[in-house]
Amino acid sequence: xxxxxxxxxxxxxxxxxxxxxxxxxxxxxxxxxxxxxxxxxxxxxxxxxxxxxxxxxxxxxxxxxxxxxxxxxxxxxxxxxxxxxxxxxxxxxxxxxxx
Numbered sequence: 001x002x003x004x005x006x007x008x009x010x011x012x013x014x015x016x017x018x019x020x021x022x023x024x025x026x027x028x029x030x031x032x033x034x035x036x037x038x039x040x041x042x043x044x045x046x047x048x049x050x051x052x053x054x055x056x057x058x059x060x061x062x063x064x065x066x067x068x069x070x071x072x073x074x075x076x077x078x079x080x081x082x083x084x085x086x087x088x089x090x091x092x093x094x095x096x097x098x099x
Contacts (some may be wrong), residue, residue, distance in 0.1 A: 001037065001060060001061065001063070001064070001097070001098045002060070002064060002067060002071075002095055002096060002097045002098060003058060003059070003060050003061075003095065003096055003098060004026050004057075004058070004059040004060075004067060004076045004093070004094075004095050005058050005059075005092075005093065005094050005095075005096075006056070006057040006058075006091060006092070006093050007044070007051075007053040007055070007056055007057075007091065007092045007093075008022075008053060008054060008056075008057070008088060008090075008091050009051070009052045009053050009054060009057040009088070009089050009090040009091065010054055010055075010082070010086065010087055010088055010089060011087035011089050013087055014038070014086050015086075018086040019043075019054065019055060019086070021081060022041075022055065022079070022082060022083070022086065023041045023042060023043075023055065024039065025078070025079050025082060026039065026041040026057055026079060027039060027040075027041055028072075028075070029059075029073075029075055029076060029079065030076050031085050032062075032073075033069065033070050033073050033075060033076065034066070034069065035061055035063065035066025035067075035069055036059060036060070036061060036062075036066065036070065037060040037061060037062060038058075038059070038060040038075070039057075039058075039059050040056075040057065040058045040059075040071075041055065041056070041057040042055070042056065043055060043056075043059075044056045052090075053090075053092070056072075057084065060098075064083075067095065
């Protein structure tokens with residue numbers, strides 16, 4: 001198993017409604033992409049550092065192959081396209097295997 005973690009930051013012009021739609025789109029992926037064990041997405045409510053990230057996403061996958069499938073899946077690609085539409089300005093992404 002492995003975890004995929006994303007932190008997202010948006011332009012000041014990005015609305016709460018757009019961010020809410022993004023979260024809903026992300027959560028829908030857990031029902032459409034094979035190999036996802038768990039998918040969580042929501043607003044970040046506290047942070048020790050002030051980097052301005054607003055939304056956190058964690059995805060647990062069965063395997064590296066499941067992550068590779070997720071990366072190119074059309075539903076995930078639609079989420080990435082939407083991020084461009086709503087002015088994503090920065091992101092941090094990391095993947096790690098669970099022990």
